[in-house]
Structure formats: C-alpha cells, structure tokens
Amino acid sequence: MRGVRNTVSVPLVELVKRRREPDVVQTLRSTAAATIAYVVALRLSSEPAPLTAPLTALLVVQVTLYSTFVTGVRRVNSVVAGVLVAIAFSVLVGLSWWSLGLIILASLVVGRLVRVSEFVPEVAISAMLVLGVTQVASTAWDRVLETLIGAVVGLLFNFLFVPPVWVSTAGQSIDGLARRMRQLLLRVGEGLTDPTPVERAAERLHEARRLDHDISEVDAALRQAEDSLRFNPRVKEGLLYRVVLRTGLDTLEICTVILRVLARTLTDLAKRRGGEPLLPPEVGATLQELLAHVADAVVSFSVLVTTQVSESAETAEARLAEVLATASTSRERLAHLLLDEIRRDPRHWQLQGALLTEIDRILDELDMEHRSKRLMEELDRASREQRERHPRLAAARQWVREALPRRAPTS
Template sequence: MRELWTRTSGTVRRWIGDPTVSLYLRATVAATLSYVVALQVSAEPAPLTAPLTALLIVQVTVYSTLKTSIRRVNSVIVGVLIAIGFSAVVGLSWWSLALTILASLVVGHFVRVDEFVNEVAISAMLILGTTQLASQAWDRVLETLIGAGVGLAFNVVFAPPVWVDTAGEAVEGLARRARHLLLEIADELGGPAPVEQAAARLHEARRLDQAIADVDAALRQAEDSLRLNPRVSEGLLSRIVLRTGLDTLEICVVVIRVLTRSLTDLAKRRDGEQRLFPQDVTVAMEELLGHVGGALVSFAVLVTTQVSRSAEEAEGRLTAELAAAWTVRENVAQLLLRHVQEDPEAWQLYGSVLAEIDRMLDELALEHRSRRLMEELDRASAANAERLDRLGRFAGLRRLVRGGRLRRRKI
C-alpha cells in the first residue's frame, strides 16, 4: 500500500509540474472565478466574455499573463470604439460591415495587439449588430475587464511555478546528446571509416543543431517565469546565467557539426578503406573527445545548478575535464605534426579538426564564461538605467506641466 501511494503521489507531482497541465488547471479556475464575479456585476444574463477573456490571458507565467491582459483589453476597447463610431455614422449594412472589419484589422495592427488583431474585428462586429449599442458596448468592456482582472490577480496571488528546472533539464539534455555524439565518433575512429558512416554522424550533428530551437523555447519560458514573479529575488542573474550558458552550448553544437563535416571529408579522402587517423593518433583522439564530451556535460550542470555547493562541485569537474582535455590535445597535436610530415596532403583536414576542438575548449573555459557574464550584466544594467532615466524624464515633464497649470489658475 505504501509503495502504491508513493508511486501515485509521484505521478501526481509530475502532472502538476508539467507546464501544460499547470496551464489547464490555472486557466479553468481563473475562468470560473471570472464568470462568478461577472454574474454579480454585469447586466448580461450569461456574461461569457469574462471567462473567455480569463481563459485567453492566463499563461504559464505572470509576465506573459500581464502582456496578454493588456493586449486583450486594448483589442476589445478599440473594437468597441470603432463599432460605436461606424454605427453612429452609417449604421449596419454589408458594406459598413466590410469597412468595420477592415478598419478594425488595420487599427489593431497599429495599436500592436499582436495575436489579438482578430479580436478587434470580432468585438466591433458583435457591438455593431446589437440594438442597444451603448449598453452592450459597456457590458462587453466591463466583462473583458473583469476577466482580465481576475486572471491577472489569480496569477499574482497564486504565482505560477518557476520553470527554471525545466529549462535546466533541457540544457543538460542538449549537452548529454552532444557528449553521446562525440563518444560515438570516438568509438568509430578505431576501424575503417566508410563515407556513409561519417555522413550519418554529420546528419546527427545537424539534428542536434536543430534541437537548439526546442531548448531555446524552454529557456524563454523560464525567463518569462522569472519576470515579475514574487517567488524570485534574483531573476535577472538567473536569466543571464541560463541564456549565456545556452549560447555557449549552441556555439559548441555548431562546432561539432563542423567537426563531423571535416571527418566526413577525411573519410572521402581515405575512400572509406583506411582509418581516419593513424593508430597512435586514434587512441589519443578517443581520449580527447571523451574529455570534451565530459566538459560539455559539466558545463551544463554548472550553469543550471542553483545550490552553491553543487555549483562548486560542477566547477571542479569542469576544470578537471578541461585540464585533461588540453593535455591530451597537446599530445594529439604533436602526433599529428609527425604524421603530417609523412602525409603532407592531410595537413589541412588535421589542422581543421584541431582548430574545432580548440574552439570548443575555449568556449567552455571558466575565464571566457566569466567575461561573458560580466558583459551581459553590464548590458542589462545599462538598459535598466536607460529605462529609469526615461521614466524620470517623463515624471519631470508631468510635474512641469502640472506646475504650469497651477500657475495659470493662480493668475
């Protein structure tokens, strides 16, 4: 019985922790609450605009909910104003309906309601077709405000979870896939290298490159969950750490694709009947690629670890992997230099392989990461200072205008 309870509770926690399940539950509760509130305030017998609005604006993060709320309310108000203007001038006919739809879409584009452009036209059409125009327009705006207010308040009071762990798992998964590919390449260096086999590794590297888009989507969701979230005290630092970490891994993945391209060209040169490298170089290259793969995983663990002690352990593992990789890399360089003298025509491909490995090791270095973090923090601080400066100038302008009005009244 205890084992069954443990398994069931673990399944329920995974469901609740899933972004899709969390969104469905939150949207359902917010829509229901907004309908209950609208029944008490609106004159409509079935104020379904309120739950519809709440259903549309509730997102998995507070920041995205706030953005959606503003756009949704803006689109409804603009549509209502357009409908009132057309009904007062021309009334309802087929050509006035066409003009209303066209004007709503154009104005919606200019007021930047984004995905709610069609909502401007829908609101205008619904109001244009009513007999009691003023009452219906006010009720629709009121219900929209209720739905947006309840949805936003629900996400503020019951703050959505922070999706940093989900993004961290995606980043670590990308690093482990890259490491697995490097280990596969290393295992195949010991025997004859058919061109088809090398080309298959190139296609795997391209798929790995395409997987970055999925990781980037998870990271953007995590970044949004850190904005305006009362649970988070250092959201800016967490966002920058994750973003710069993904940028580094993205560069490494691109370099791995270039590396597989070089190995494919080398396999074509060997006609698939010989080893890509001599025996002594092969052994060293296998060890080198293993250390590079380990460094990739250690780097991903470092940028996604929140606890300082675990971060120190990950940093220690990364430092050890990089040091071992550089030592083996120097050995590989010496071996390749000796074989290049025996086979001068291979110097370009050998050199490109070494250059690509050097690029990955440089990107994963702690000094490079610290410098990039400082640059991003300085850029974010400068942007915040500029934003505050604009707000200060706006507040000063308002005080100046208010002071001028008071002086005119005294005169």
C-alpha cells in the same frame, strides 16, 4: 465496472505524476481562473451568459506572471478599441456589406496602431459583435465590463497564486542538450582507427545537424523560464538567473555548430581515405580520448550553468576546471602526434589540422575565464538596457542604495 475505474484512474495517475509540467499547471490554472471569472460576471453583468469574462480569463492566465500581465493589457486594449470603432460606425452608418468591410478594415488598422500584437483580430471581432445588435451602447458596455472582469480575475489569480518559476525546467532542457552532445561526441570518436565507410561518417553528420532542432526546443523552454522570472515576487536575482542560463545556452549552441563542422571534416576525411582507417592507431586512440574529455567537459559546463546553490556551483566549477585541464593535456599530445603524421604523409594535412582547430574552439568556448568575461559583459549590457528603458525606476533604486547606509542605528 472495474474496467471503467481503471480507464479513469490511469489518466489521473499520469496527471498527478506530471503535475509540475508547464502544460499541466497551465491547464489547471486556466480552468480555475475561467470558472471564477464566469461566477463574478454573472453577478455584475446584465448578460444572461457572460462568456466573454471566462474567455478573457482563459486567454489572460498564462504560464508566467509576466506573460499574464502583458496578455491582460493587450486583451483589454483590443476589446476597448473594437468597441470604440463600433460605436463610431453605429453613429455614422448602419450595418451593410460595405459598412461591414469598412469596419473590419478600420478595426484591423486600429489594432495595429494600438499595438495589441496577437489580439489584432480581437479588435475586429469586438466591433462586429457590438455593431450586430440593436442596442449598441448597452452591448458595448457589457462587453467591456466582461472583458475587464476576465482580465482582472486573471491578473489577481496569478498575483495571489504566483505561477511556478520554470528555471529548473529550462535547466533540465539545457542538461538534456548537453548529454545528447556528449553521446554524439563519443560516437564520433568511435572507430577512428577502423575502416570507416562514408555512409557511417555522414550519419554522424546528420545527427549533428539534428541538434539544431534540439536547440530550438531548449530556447523555447528558456524563454518561458525568463518570463517566469519577470515580475515574480519569489525571485530576488531574476536578472542573474536569466543571464546565466542564456549565456550558457549560447555557448552550447556555438559548440553544436563547431561539432557539426567537426563531423563534416571527418566525413570529408572518410571520402578522401576511401574506406581506409581515418587515422593511424595511436593518433586515432588519442583523438578518441580527447573527444571523451571534451564530452565530459560539455556536461560539466551544463551542470555549472544550471546549478543555483553556491556550494554545488563551486563543486561544478572545480569539476569543469579539472576536466578542461585533462583535455588540454590530451590535446597537446594529439597535436604532436598529428604533426608527426603530417610530416610523414602530408596528403590530408588540411583536414587533420582542421580537427585540432575545431576541438580548440570548443575548449575555448567552455573555458572558465572566457565564460566569466562573457557573463560580466552580458550582465553589464542587461543592466544598462534596463536603466535606459526605465530611468526613473533605476534612479529610485540608486537613491535607496545611497540612503540606506546613512540611516543611524536605533537604540
């Protein structure tokens, strides 16, 4: 008996520990919404087991409020379209193998026309289920009613119990990516003055290429965070948060590409050196020091991007400026050492010069002025696209801004 309790308690403990993860939140919210939808459908629908309602609620309740609204509208449109197709075919033809084929074809075409996205097969499914019964009109009405119940319950559930804002989760993903980049930069800087086999240099190159997979995972987490900010009443500056995180990830993605090129340059240099040290002692030590500063700058940049409190953001900005200044000083020292080395031995000047160029590109991407300029450009572009997409809403907001200062103070 004690073993059974331990077997049950362990998953529960793990569930409690992970209660703020998107998968856990989604599981609990979907279960509750589907159950409520079934209870409501039992009272309103004539079907003995109205499972379409909890199925719709299960599909409608998403991790974010924005995706819930979009999914709910698409789901209802797909079912209504399928029901209309079934009613039309029930009047014209009966159910046979050739009419079934026509129904499926027509339903899929209609689904594309009404733009229900991933619910295109739902149009055909609804049409076939409705047409497969004797009382088409009654069944069609029940299916539409159950779908509406599930969609409304799902939407109301997310409006009453607003989903979490996943900005912190996306921030953790960005921070994790930056720290993996830091570790790789430090490993790239190790052993520059020692005999370096091509295999070891190529291993660093493969690690840099694997960062592309990390970028994809962070991008997925960021998209979820962006959706959680849309239509969310708890968020006042959703556009700013979205642009800050998105531009931050774009910068880190560019840096990963440059880091991959840097690792490739060192691999090519290892091939040219044939097992000899890649760089002379003083040059190698200075490059290792510079890579360490660049690694710290990458982490400081991620902290600045993911920090929401103004005071903490100012501290992060000051820290990044300090690290970049130190890296710039180290970079100048490396440039002079490389110039002296190229004058002494110009055989590998292209690769040695490329190392400095690639580091310059990373420092330029992390530069505060470059960051501020890019952020303002993206904010202007996003605001302009929003005004063009919703001109009436933008005009109403502008009118409110202009009208508020004109109000006379009340005595």
